[in-house]
Amino acid sequence: MIDQFPALIIVAPLLGAFLTPIIGWRYRQLCRPWALMILAIPLYAAGGALLQVIRSGPFGYNLGGWAPPWGIEYRIDHLSGLMLVLIAAIGLLAAINAKPGVSMDLKGKEPHFYTLLLLQITGLMGIVITGDLFNIFVFLEISSLSGYGLIAHGEDGAPMATFNYIIIGTIGASFYLLGVGYLYMATGSLNIADLAAILPNLYHSKMILVGFAFFTTGVAIKMGLFPLHVWMPDAYTTAPGPVSTLIAPLMTKVAAYIMIRIMFTLFQPDFSISVVPVATILGWMAVVAIIVGGIKALAQTDIKRMVTYIMIAEVGYIVMGVSVMNRPGLTGAILHIVNDACMIFGLFLIIGAISYKGHGREIYHFQNLNKKMPFTMAAFVIVALSMCGIPPACGFFSKWYLIMGTIVAKQWVFSITLLCSSLVNAVLFFRIIEKAYLAPLGGGAHGHDDDHEEEVIVRDEAPASMLIPILITAAIIIILGPLSGKIIAAVIQHAVPAAF
Amino acid sequence: MLEYILAKYNFWIYVVLMMIGLYAMMGKRNLVKKLIGMNIFQTSIILFFVSIGVKKGGATVPIIMGHGHGHGQHLIKVADYLNPLPHVLMLTAIVVSIATTGVALATLILIYKRYHTLEEDEILAIRKDPSSYKTLG
Numbered sequence: 001m002i003d004q005f006p007a008l009i010i011v012a013p014l015l016g017a018f019l020t021p022i023i024g025w026r027y028r029q030l031c032r033p034w035a036l037m038i039l040a041i042p043l044y045a046a047g048g049a050l051l052q053v054i055r056s057g058p059f060g061y062n063l064g065g066w067a068p069p070w071g072i073e074y075r076i077d078h079l080s081g082l083m084l085v086l087i088a089a090i091g092l093l094a095a096i097n098a099k100p101g102v103s104m105d106l107k108g109k110e111p112h113f114y115t116l117l118l119l120q121i122t123g124l125m126g127i128v129i130t131g132d133l134f135n136i137f138v139f140l141e142i143s144s145l146s147g148y149g150l151i152a153h154g155e156d157g158a159p160m161a162t163f164n165y166i167i168i169g170t171i172g173a174s175f176y177l178l179g180v181g182y183l184y185m186a187t188g189s190l191n192i193a194d195l196a197a198i199l200p201n202l203y204h205s206k207m208i209l210v211g212f213a214f215f216t217t218g219v220a221i222k223m224g225l226f227p228l229h230v231w232m233p234d235a236y237t238t239a240p241g242p243v244s245t246l247i248a249p250l251m252t253k254v255a256a257y258i259m260i261r262i263m264f265t266l267f268q269p270d271f272s273i274s275v276v277p278v279a280t281i282l283g284w285m286a287v288v289a290i291i292v293g294g295i296k297a298l299a300q301t302d303i304k305r306m307v308t309y310i311m312i313a314e315v316g317y318i319v320m321g322v323s324v325m326n327r328p329g330l331t332g333a334i335l336h337i338v339n340d341a342c343m344i345f346g347l348f349l350i351i352g353a354i355s356y357k358g359h360g361r362e363i364y365h366f367q368n369l370n371k372k373m374p375f376t377m378a379a380f381v382i383v384a385l386s387m388c389g390i391p392p393a394c395g396f397f398s399k400w401y402l403i404m405g406t407i408v409a410k411q412w413v414f415s416i417t418l419l420c421s422s423l424v425n426a427v428l429f430f431r432i433i434e435k436a437y438l439a440p441l442g443g444g445a446h447g448h449d450d451d452h453e454e455e456v457i458v459r460d461e462a463p464a465s466m467l468i469p470i471l472i473t474a475a476i477i478i479i480l481g482p483l484s485g486k487i488i489a490a491v492i493q494h495a496v497p498a499a500f
Numbered sequence: 501m502l503e504y505i506l507a508k509y510n511f512w513i514y515v516v517l518m519m520i521g522l523y524a525m526m527g528k529r530n531l532v533k534k535l536i537g538m539n540i541f542q543t544s545i546i547l548f549f550v551s552i553g554v555k556k557g558g559a560t561v562p563i564i565m566g567h568g569h570g571h572g573q574h575l576i577k578v579a580d581y582l583n584p585l586p587h588v589l590m591l592t593a594i595v596v597s598i599a600t601t602g603v604a605l606a607t608l609i610l611i612y613k614r615y616h617t618l619e620e621d622e623i624l625a626i627r628k629d630p631s632s633y634k635t636l637g
């Protein structure tokens with residue numbers, strides 16, 4: 001059974017996605033239990049695969065029984081095992097959380113939503129699990145296409161944002177495909193392990209350099225790295241609540257995974273340092289991304305849009321950890337992929353719950369929200385503390401490693417940027433926490449309040465299907481913090497190349 | 501110069517097509533033209549892949565005759581056969597590009613239903629000032 005886990009991880013959600021419209025055709029209410037059941041399979045299989053990797057090292061799965069350099073190989077190592085569990089867990093929690101949001105934003109479209117959700121998870125898991133460069137392109141497009149379909153259902157600006165996302169996303173995927181073409185021309189292979197063995201002799205070939213440039217640009221577009229981020233804020237802000245909850249935490253992180261794969265598995269780390277100075281360029285782009293993301297986030301009053309700009313800064317964190325090219329830096333980057341996915345997921349869950357309860361997304365709408373939604377706001381405080389990097393929560397630990405990485409690399413500007421960015425996060429979140437917890441009752445900005453305006457604040461908490469994922473995510477954020485040492489020892493340290 | 505271009509003319513064709521597509525995606529204000537630009541862009545990459553599978557000098561389709569008959573088996577020369585893999589990859593890429601076009605067209609329908617125009621400038625004007633919608637509509 002465990003031999004078949006890699007295939008099961010992809011096949012279960014893929015087949016499940018095709019059966020969802022058939023089920024939803026007659027019994028619309030069955031779509032959600034069906035999707036939950038299907039999503040439990042990859043979570044179980046991914047967990048099993050990760051344990052297998054921890055116990056006995058990376059393993060492969062030959063799809064259709066074709067041996068690796070010719071056939072498509074699914075390869076699970078420490079990094080992909082970790083990502084698989086992350087994607088499966090967030091996918092399942094997002095599906096649990098989706099019920100009230102779907103019934104509000106996407107009424108009558110339950111089969112559409114759950115079909116695309118399953119396809120999205122298939123695509124993301126496929127990118128992570130496959131050991132074949134062209135296969136990554138196919139799965140990248142599966143996840144992007146289902147993402148376009150989901151985002152287009154959103155509020156006023158959504159179709160326009162989706163169209164821009166389609167155009168820019170297609171440029172990104174096409175650049176990636178061109179990179180595959182150039183590497184194929186030079187080597188005649190598409191298998192990552194096979195290419196990694198062939199490539200070192202060809203590092204100075206122009207074809208390889210051009211291919212690498214296309215790879216990096218294409219992945220940076222999908223990741224939303226600073227100058228190529230233009231599609232991101234609009235697309236994720238206008239998407240329906242349950243959709244941005246699903247896509248926003250995962251898509252950028254999986255693209256970051258592809259970048260780590262290309263820079264550290266496909267190519268030797270040495271390539272990005274000495275052959276072409278990609279690492280330096282990416283590092284400075286990350287600095288700009290963090291600064292611009294922070295400033296733009298400060299300028300927003302809509303919290304959902306603010307979070308999308310924070311995401312741009314967080315992508316900068318990950319890229320910065322990659323770019324310093326040392327062990328603590330890359331450890332921090334991988335840990336931050338996990339932590340940041342949880343934190344952004346938590347934020348979008350909370351925003352979804354608040355919107356569902358009919359509160360606006362502007363900051364002044366948060367006034368006294370702690371009285372109305374105490375549990376949701378408590379979770380919000382936990383996520384906010386984690387975003388600012390306060391110790392027991394997980395955000396502190398990945399930032400610690402990232403800053404260590406920049407110090408080891410003696411890149412002082414990078415260290416200062418990271419520290420300042422934490423301060424900016426503190427400002428961003430404390431102005432909301434202050435509004436929610438500390439603002440005077442009733443009157444608010446007016447100061448003096450008329451007596452008749454003194455409304456009784458009734459507790460009006462989000463429904464259980466939204467509250468449970470929120471509380472689980474908040475708990476995960478706290479638990480991941482003290483556990484991060486164990487995660488690094490068991491998983492991440494094996495994902496970092498031995499050369500570091 | 502001309503020889504330099506002719507020697508690798510397949511690359512020049514793909515680069516020129518790609519630039520036309522990129523220009524249309526960035527420079528044109530009409531959304532359908534942007535979409536057509538995207539299609540040209542994708543097609544240029546398909547042509548690039550197909551062209552790298554080509555071999556000159558009488559290479560043919562990779563169907564190996566007389567294989568598995570025991571005797572009479574001769575050595576298979578790689579130069580005699582085209583490489584089919586880039587073409588097969590492009591079958592998948594064509595499917596992806598069709599799906600993308602389909603989703604983009606569906607999005608354009610949504611946009612048209614909402615704003616009654618496909619000009620980017622007019623849509624931006626409507627979004628900034630919803631009252632201008634009536635004068636246009």
